[in-house]
Amino acid sequence: MHGALPFLWVGLGGLIGSLCRYGFTLLLSSQPGTPWGTLASNLAGCLVIGMISQLAADTELLSPTVRLFLATGFCGGFTTLSSLVYELVQMVRAGEWLHAMLYLNGTFFGAVLAFLLGIMMIKTLVKIG
Secondary structure, rough: OOOHHHHHHHHHHHHHHHHHHHHHHHHOOOOOOOOHHHHHHHHHHHHHHHHHHHHHHHHOOOOOOHHHHHHHHHHHHHHHHHHHHHHHHHHOOOHHHHHHHHHHHHHHHHHHHHHHHHHHHHHHHHHHH
């Protein structure tokens, strides 16, 4: 795939991922100061990218274009490392060290577990299908 088309697929995926992330933020922002939307989008994005990576490794179901759209575009726009860092710094500035450390560790370890869960889900589905 050459030219501008890959950029368009990544951009479209990123647009959709960013809109979904913003939706998560609005949906899960019932507690001011607690970034549940960011945490949820990071964990869900890691689950999805884990599934994509395993589907790509085990099957021919996803073309390179679809993988680019989903993994680089959608997941790139949906997950939010820069937002996570911003929110962590705000917690630290407010003296909420315990909250910040719980959030950081919950995000990191939750993301790794979500990624591995995505792989296991696809392995199970590929065996069934």
